[in-house]
Amino acid sequence: MIYLLKTFGCQMNVADSDFVESHLRSLGFKPAKDEKKADFVFLNTCTVRQQAENRALSYIGRLKFIKNKNAGMKVIILGCAAERLKKTLKTDFPIVDLVVGAKDIEHFPYLFDRVFGNEIVAHQKSKILDSRLKPSGMTSQKKLTPCPLPLTPTVSAFVTIMRGCGNYCSYCIVPFVRGPEKSRPLDEIISEIISLVKNGTKEVTLLGQNVNSYSGHGSRVTSGKYDFSDLLAEVNKIKGIERIRFMTSHPKDLSDKLISAMTSLDKVCEHIHLPLQSGSDKILKKMNRGYISKDYLKLVSKLRKNIPEISITTDILVGFPGETKKDFKNTIDIIKKCDFDFLFAFKYSPRQGTSASKLKGDVAQDVKEKRLAEILKLANGISIKKNAKLIGTIQEALVCEDRNGIFVGNTRTNKKVFVVSNKNLLGKIVKVQIVESKINSLIGKHIQ
Numbered sequence: 456m457i458y459l460l461k462t463f464g465c466q467m468n469v470a471d472s473d474f475v476e477s478h479l480r481s482l483g484f485k486p487a488k489d490e491k492k493a494d495f496v497f498l499n500t501c502t503v504r505q506q507a508e509n510r511a512l513s514y515i516g517r518l519k520f521i522k523n524k525n526a527g528m529k530v531i532i533l534g535c536a537a538e539r540l541k542k543t544l545k546t547d548f549p550i551v552d553l554v555v556g557a558k559d560i561e562h563f564p565y566l567f568d569r570v571f572g573n574e575i576v577a578h579q580k581s582k583i584l585d586s587r588l589k590p591s592g593m594t595s596q597k598k599l600t601p602c603p604l605p606l607t608p609t610v611s612a613f614v615t616i617m618r619g620c621g622n623y624c625s626y627c628i629v630p631f632v633r634g635p636e637k638s639r640p641l642d643e644i645i646s647e648i649i650s651l652v653k654n655g656t657k658e659v660t661l662l663g664q665n666v667n668s669y670s671g672h673g674s675r676v677t678s679g680k681y682d683f684s685d686l687l688a689e690v691n692k693i694k695g696i697e698r699i700r701f702m703t704s705h706p707k708d709l710s711d712k713l714i715s716a717m718t719s720l721d722k723v724c725e726h727i728h729l730p731l732q733s734g735s736d737k738i739l740k741k742m743n744r745g746y747i748s749k750d751y752l753k754l755v756s757k758l759r760k761n762i763p764e765i766s767i768t769t770d771i772l773v774g775f776p777g778e779t780k781k782d783f784k785n786t787i788d789i790i791k792k793c794d795f796d797f798l799f800a801f802k803y804s805p806r807q808g809t810s811a812s813k814l815k816g817d818v819a820q821d822v823k824e825k826r827l828a829e830i831l832k833l834a835n836g837i838s839i840k841k842n843a844k845l846i847g848t849i850q851e852a853l854v855c856e857d858r859n860g861i862f863v864g865n866t867r868t869n870k871k872v873f874v875v876s877n878k879n880l881l882g883k884i885v886k887v888q889i890v891e892s893k894i895n896s897l898i899g900k901h902i903q
């Protein structure tokens with residue numbers, strides 16, 4: 456059987472897709488190049504903004520035409536938009552065979568095998584020439600530990616440490632579609648990382664909507680509670696892991712203990728993604744973010760004082776209900792003060808069921824667009840200046856990709872760096888001298 460899996464959205468979705476794919480591979484499925492020849496098409500969806508959901512729906516619409524030519528093709532919709540629309544998706548799109556929402560993704564192997572098991576077994580049997588062999592890979596267990604083995608060895612891997620979110624920022628649909636915050640037990644995370652190392656992984660990114668509030672218990676070997684700094688210390692002990700990253704951090708939960716863990720643990724990289732959202736205290740309050748702009752600025756200066764090389768990236772939301780010119784100016788001012796290495800900016804998109812969707816004071820679309828453009832122009836200017844300062848410096852790069860002799864790596868500060876070399880650098884940590892810089896990447900010369 457061959458399959459195509461498309462993933463929209465954040466790193467969490469990428470990690471969930473890996474989990475889904477590892478089950479498919481265990482059933483003997485092979486990846487397809489495009490939809491036309493696939494027996495199964497999977498779409499992992501996002502709904503954080505309406506535009507992301509529309510993208511998913513238009514792709515499902517296109518699949519209808521492909522299915523006309525490939526009648527046997529099965530369509531499976533996964534993830535956050537699937538969770539939000541699960542009651543109507545199959546009636547709105549009769550080509551959809553199975554919907555597995557984000558809250559059920561841990562049970563994907565069970566749900567998938569229950570619906571398609573017979574078909575897959577029949578197919579496997581037809582391929583097994585030796586009749587004594589049994590078809591393999593099926594699961595009848597509902598609860599499956601989300602501990603997938605890597606599909607193909609990856610130098611850098613994502614590891615989900617928490618699921619869901621309990622913060623209820625007023626604009627955000629994530630707590631509704633991914634459910635309440637749940638931390639995975641420490642031992643489970645550690646075993647997953649150890650198995651990744653055996654497969655060649657050198658860098659892990661610990662994933663959660665708010666990793667700073669991780670609270671996991673030790674299970675088999677350890678006991679007691681572990682906070683995020685404790686988890687970092689445990690991962691730092693794993694032999695073979697050379698770099699540790701994490702995302703996303705919530706400013707309200709970024710403790711001094713975590714900053715000191717980042718300073719003292721040698722494998723923890725000098726980068727933090729710390730979404731600010733707005734520089735106006737009035738808007739931050741309406742967003743239910745739990746901090747004011749002064750708190751955020753204090754955090755940034757504490758981080759820079761303790762970790763001078765740190766790169767700080769952020770998310771900004773423009774056009775939240777009630778955002779005035781003055782509120783927006785506060786956001787511009789704080790962006791200048793924080794000197795972000797990079798930022799992601801979004802136009803506010805009302806999401807059904809969230810408390811912000813009931814707020815008055817809609818900001819007109821053209822105003823949102825102008826504000827977004829202004830933020831991006833400012834942020835690009837800062838990024839260009841910051842990256843240019845790196846020209847001539849020596850950086851450590853972990854090379855994760857080989858594009859025909861041009862190697863692509865990332866610095867400890869999470870900047871993309873292109874390295875030309877006639878040696879094979881793939882999978883290696885190398886020293887490079889930066890010779891050129893762009894808005895969001897660097898060009899380096901391999902020196903060691």
Ligand code: 5AD
Pocket residue numbers: 503504626627628730732770771772801802803804805806
């Ligand atoms: N509209 C626009 N952007 C949003 N985000 C979350 N919810 C919304 C929304 N309703 C942005 C936030 C968050 C990032 C992942 O997506 O900035 O940090």
Ligand code: SF4
Pocket residue numbers: 620621622623624627628629630664665705
């Ligand atoms: Fe959404 Fe806020 Fe949770 Fe992030 S912390 S996922 S913005 S509710």
